[in-house]
Amino acid sequence: MTALSIRNLTKVYANGFQALKGIDLDVAEGGFYALLGPNGAGKSTTIGIVTSLVNKTAGSVKVFGHDIDQELEQAKACIGLVPQELNFNQFEEVLPIILNQAGYYGVPRKIALERAEFYLRKLDLWDQRELMSQRLSGGMKRRLMIARALVHEPRLLILDEPTAGVDLEIRRSMWKFLREINAQGTTIILTTHYLEEAETLCRNVGIINNGEIIKNTDMKTLLSELDVETFVLMLRQPLQDNSILSPFNGRQTDENTIELDLPRSESLNRIFQQLSANNLEVVSVRTRENPLEALFMGLVGIEETPLAALSEAAGAAR
Amino acid sequence: MKLASYRVAFHTLVHKEIMRIMRIWVQTLVPPAITMTLYFVIFGNLIGSRIGQMGGHSYMEYIVPGLIMLSVITNAYANVVTSFFGAKFGKHIEELLISPVPNWVILWGYVLGGMARSLAIGVIVTIISLFFTRLQVQHWGITISVLILTSILFSLAGFVNAVFAQKFDDISIVPTFVLTPLTYLGGIFYSVQLLPEFWQKVSMLNPILHMVNAFRYGILGVSDIPIATAYSIICIFIVLFYCICLRLLQRGVGLRT
Numbered sequence: 013m014t015a016l017s018i019r020n021l022t023k024v025y026a027n028g029f030q031a032l033k034g035i036d037l038d039v040a041e042g043g044f045y046a047l048l049g050p051n052g053a054g055k056s057t058t059i060g061i062v063t064s065l066v067n068k069t070a071g072s073v074k075v076f077g078h079d080i081d082q083e084l085e086q087a088k089a090c091i092g093l094v095p096q097e098l099n100f101n102q103f104e105e106v107l108p109i110i111l112n113q114a115g116y117y118g119v120p121r122k123i124a125l126e127r128a129e130f131y132l133r134k135l136d137l138w139d140q141r142e143l144m145s146q147r148l149s150g151g152m153k154r155r156l157m158i159a160r161a162l163v164h165e166p167r168l169l170i171l172d173e174p175t176a177g178v179d180l181e182i183r184r185s186m187w188k189f190l191r192e193i194n195a196q197g198t199t200i201i202l203t204t205h206y207l208e209e210a211e212t213l214c215r216n217v218g219i220i221n222n223g224e225i226i227k228n229t230d231m232k233t234l235l236s237e238l239d240v241e242t243f244v245l246m247l248r249q250p251l252q253d254n255s256i257l258s259p260f261n262g263r264q265t266d267e268n269t270i271e272l273d274l275p276r277s278e279s280l281n282r283i284f285q286q287l288s289a290n291n292l293e294v295v296s297v298r299t300r301e302n303p304l305e306a307l308f309m310g311l312v313g314i315e316e317t318p319l320a321a322l323s324e325a326a327g328a329a330r
Numbered sequence: 331m332k333l334a335s336y337r338v339a340f341h342t343l344v345h346k347e348i349m350r351i352m353r354i355w356v357q358t359l360v361p362p363a364i365t366m367t368l369y370f371v372i373f374g375n376l377i378g379s380r381i382g383q384m385g386g387h388s389y390m391e392y393i394v395p396g397l398i399m400l401s402v403i404t405n406a407y408a409n410v411v412t413s414f415f416g417a418k419f420g421k422h423i424e425e426l427l428i429s430p431v432p433n434w435v436i437l438w439g440y441v442l443g444g445m446a447r448s449l450a451i452g453v454i455v456t457i458i459s460l461f462f463t464r465l466q467v468q469h470w471g472i473t474i475s476v477l478i479l480t481s482i483l484f485s486l487a488g489f490v491n492a493v494f495a496q497k498f499d500d501i502s503i504v505p506t507f508v509l510t511p512l513t514y515l516g517g518i519f520y521s522v523q524l525l526p527e528f529w530q531k532v533s534m535l536n537p538i539l540h541m542v543n544a545f546r547y548g549i550l551g552v553s554d555i556p557i558a559t560a561y562s563i564i565c566i567f568i569v570l571f572y573c574i575c576l577r578l579l580q581r582g583v584g585l586r587t
Contacts, residue, residue, distance in 0.1 A: 063428045066586060089430045115342025116430075118339055
């Protein structure tokens, strides 16, 4: 069954900005789907329409077969949302926030209490259950929103940049948790700026840019499209003559570091031999960037450093 | 969503609203009690003793129903407008909007919250008034029904204001420039029969005058206007505001982009 089916979805805001230009999207039940795109590309608008926080202009959305125009309540009951911005009552304690959300979905109090304890323990928040939510740390607030989104046990969990501003350790524990609930059958849609996150977690990926889906495939297929990889080699001795790099499409970035753009079909042995012949010893080798990031940047037409370029793309999209 | 789920959602919403009122009781319950005590002391006791009788009752007795009504009206309105706008402003209204709670359940949840606060304050003010005068309720049915209907009406009105409000200033405009003048000119402190004929007729256009008089009739048995007219006006406004609220929620005005 299809967890989410979007057809010809269009959104034109009151100021005339067309955020979505008739996108089609399918997410299979049980899938772990990454929706990627620069700021302003249309990710949050898409999620907003699916969760009925944004009114669509045209098109259709079905959640587990329930059309949001005809069966909105049934569609909503299937969804759990972890939004990009904090949207819980900062003056309420942690436990009531979870219990209230359960109540809105019709979960009786007794069951809600059991589930709240389960998810708060799972997300390391049980000890903070009586704490005013505004006093939680940034990472805790993110985890609180995940616990809240899960308390009614949705079939489809949508996470809009759930790990933004979260430190690496917590991010990895959140990944582990998300993998667990996905393995238990919950379909997950994730938007993120951390491409490593998408590559690590998701089996399918859609890339949206300027309100259009420009790629919608599985992660393996997408990554296989990357035919050139950049390697960074650290040398023990300074490189005096960089002309030895010219056959390898390489460049010297400082006196002990070189970068090489190699097609995937080509072996690294040849360059190692060349360097050995010149009495240069390689101390370490690493790839310059995340492969998905390289693909992403290519697809959305970004060539500069990711951060600067993403901001520029966002500006252009606006 | 089944009926049992609606019941759970409704109960959750009402519980949340009541907990909010209790959590900030110093802001919600205490100020009206202090204000009304001052009204009783200054207008009822000090000035009232020099005014003499009005409508066949002492001035203190005469103003008690109006002051209870004033508290109910302002607090029903204030509770809903503050709570709903606060939820909008803090974005936690999204918790409700993404959930399968139908609009009518959301609306009644907030209205019940407004009723809970306004009726609690109505009881507090009534108890305070007993320190100043003896009240002998003439028509319990009319007293309670007018009180409940008025609290529903102004909770709904507060909801409309909250939906349209975009900043905190917007939630004080209607209470300051519309509600307070209409309430003070609604016969709380005087009988409209004291006014010249022209102003008596103008006063009849003020719906709050009808509510105050109906409530006064329930307690004291005196009114400047027919009770049936008062009930009709309250019920018409309730239906009108209820339809407006549901329509606004359905269209997502001020809530969905």
